[in-house]
Amino acid sequence: MALAILRRRSRSIYTPPPLGALASYLALGFWAFVVLFPLYWLAVTSLKLPIDVNTGPFYLPFVDFKPTLENWRYIFVDLREDTFRPYLNTVVIATTSTVIALVVGSMAAYGLARLQYRPTLGAIGVFIGCAALAAVAIGLGVPWVLAVVAALAVLALLLQTIGKRFRRALGNNDIAFWMISQRMLPPITVVIPIYVLFQQLGLLDTWAALIITYIAANLPIVVWLMRDYFQSVPLELEESAAIDGASRYRIFRTIVLPLSVPGLVATFLFVLVFAWNEYLFALFLTTAKAQTLPLTVAAQNATRGPQWWYMSVLILIMIVPVIAMAIALERYIARGLLVGALKG
């Protein structure tokens, strides 16, 4: 009863007068056209022969020009391997890196939301010192395995002694800020050392190289969104589980994660889209074998000028899966992002 009144009242405020509604529809319709027309043009172009593209704009299949599946045949039959390999690469790299980033990031986010961390300044200083020593040693020609092992030994020793002296400590918020602020790093700043690193490890142009890089690049988003989400899970549930003797891991796996599915879904989609569409890292780190779709699309700008008709097919098959997911999960995205944006 009360609800019905409220709804009627709210409608009276948010429902515009007829003329306003018409204007709103016109404006919204205009933007919908702006969004959809390029996609329509993509679909139409994929059905055109080169001559139909080059002799001027034709808008309607069957009316203006005779649609053909020739381009689709070329991409799927003639180029079979060259289409499916990048596609498979993209699917494997994007999903694997997203799942791992989600697992690692969620764990960190849960830790930062529910546990207390107090890394002392002394410990951090000792760590930085040891890392610098190891770097200098490697620079002077010491084999890197030896340098790392030695640095770890010194680190362990110093942590027990000096590390305990300086008691001033950082808190969870500092760690979270440190992690999230990594998103500010422009990829171009870190890509050259990553390139050299993978070159040394012999991992250039492999799935592993891109998967690892994408995990690192997307981890800050996961921590940012999921930490806020976990904080909104009622603590009482976790407490009663703990009293019943459940371990932290078990609480996390069987209580917190199932309750956070909406947040996980939004984050998954968001991170997946980043990995699916990523261009710069792929440009640096792959050449042929592990090439992903954005590079394949970019490569269609051949010596004979851009091959619009093939390109359209490639872009279409590339965006269909993500667009389907976006439509299916639209509700989650808005909510998931809002939680993060409100808390900041």
Add this chain to the structure above:
Amino acid sequence: MSEGTIARPVAARRRLNAVGTRLDRYASGTFIFPAVLVILAFSIFPLVASLYVSLTRIKFAQGGIDFTFVGLDNYAKLLVGIDHEHFLGVFGTPTALGLTAGVAVAAALVWWIARYVRAGATVFGLVGRIVALVGVSALVWLAVETLSSGGRPGTMVVTFVYVFVGVAVQYLLALVLAMLASQHLPGRRFFRVVFLLPMMITPVGVAYLFRMLTDTSKGPLYPVWAWLGLADTSWVTNPWGARIAVMIGDIWQWTPFLFIVLLAALESQSIEPVEAAVVDGASRWQIFRAITFPQLLPVTSTIVLIRVIEAFKIVDLPNVLTNGGPGTATESLTLHAYTIWRALDFGGSAAVAYLLLFVVTFVGVTYVNFVRQRIAVVA
């Protein structure tokens, strides 16, 4: 990083301690260590290594790469040396309008600091503000000089144009669309799903799409171009035409992100203040100014920050849409670094990248400290 306890009132904590603490001691580490390791290995380490690379010149020697330490040479080359026209641009003679704008910004900043000093300054706050003043003035001066007649903006200024013009337009568009779509109109779910789509498309695809659409002889807008008498011209040869094409692509792609968050924020607002205002006879504009918009400010400050940070990384669009041309007119900083890298000048590339990081950090920190705090106070 070893003791973990639940942050909660004492009673609850004691209940948990019996079973929780010992497990937590190990659990707390395992929860966070994988993420810390990944970030240390693939963000922090490359960051430090990149700083070193930017101070060196590389040579391809037998069996590997030789790094020769050259100090700040790479940076000097960009800021005052042979590459400064590419990076900073060519300075022209500013027009009266540009000069006035520059002087106005400088005056506003000085007034801002003077007011702060009168209100009682701390040393730390004053230093921070002076750094912000110097940085912002330098950027404005650079923009005024290179954007005026006879000048040519370098990759730095072009990137700033992309970021600030792009994000501003995106935000305004998104706000209008979100306001419209939050009304109770039949079929609004259709709009919100459709508006989301551009965000999902790979930027490389968006770039080609807009190249296709803006083609003046074969594109779908041919009738419009022909009517304007511009058919078969190439906007790609016009620096501003090309830059605007890049920005339109970016706006088309990223307005949805701002739209969807603003829409969600609008829908989660409580209705009572609006109802009260309606009862008091406030107009729609008054309601928006006094109630709706202030409530949106916290969300706004966060998503604008996110967009600004992400916008600085722009590379795919200019690279594919215009290949950075004509000349270097549409090159962003990231693209600049990439072209140098392709010429195997790793040190120079890392220097450009580091300057980009420096600029992003400066803008981010200035924004968080001075703009966002102000917004938080107002809201």
